[in-house]
Amino acid sequence: MNLIRGVMASMVMVCGLIGCAYVDYVKDAAQRVKAADWSKMETVSINQTEFAFSPNEFVFRVGMPYKLEIINKGTTKHYFTAEEFFKAIATRKVQSNTDGEIKAPYFTALEVFPGRSLELYFIPAKKGSYNLRCTIEGHAEKGMVGRIVIE
Numbered sequence: 001m002n003l004i005r006g007v008m009a010s011m012v013m014v015c016g017l018i019g020c021a022y023v024d025y026v027k028d029a030a031q032r033v034k035a036a037d038w039s040k041m042e043t044v045s046i047n048q049t050e051f052a053f054s055p056n057e058f059v060f061r062v063g064m065p066y067k068l069e070i071i072n073k074g075t076t077k078h079y080f081t082a083e084e085f086f087k088a089i090a091t092r093k094v095q096s097n098t099d100g101e102i103k104a105p106y107f108t109a110l111e112v113f114p115g116r117s118l119e120l121y122f123i124p125a126k127k128g129s130y131n132l133r134c135t136i137e138g139h140a141e142k143g144m145v146g147r148i149v150i151e
């Protein structure tokens with residue numbers, strides 16, 4: 001009994017520390033992905049360099065299928081980190097043209113190697129304005145930030 005209480009207390013504590021972030025993700029993502037008309041998919045590109053995203057502002061529409069190409073044109077690796085944005089979309093997959101694809105209900109960040117790219121297939125689900133940044137030390141401070149709006 002004490003063991004069970006201990007485990008439950010630890011879970012509550014961990015939940016408090018990490019904020020139980022997983023509860024906020026789009027719960028019917030799989031249904032939204034299935035229901036979308038992917039022949040109407042819009043392709044949008046974002047370039048990463050030292051030290052910027054370009055463009056650094058995006059507007060996506062709820063319910064529309066998108067492919068976001070994240071292209072690292074720089075000489076060092078960069079991140080596409082946007083926790084709140086990832087919680088606001090239904091993710092279909094992330095694809096690499098050379099290495100395969102990953103299907104997962106959600107992501108928090110994508111790392112792109114220099115000279116390479118990743119493609120995020122998704123459907124915006126929740127309206128809002130979301131922060132984008134590169135979480136490699138010093139990059140955001142040097143200007144590697146952006147904004148993603150879902151309307």
Ligand SMILES: [Cu+2]
Nearest residue numbers: 078079134139
């Ligand atoms: Cu960076």
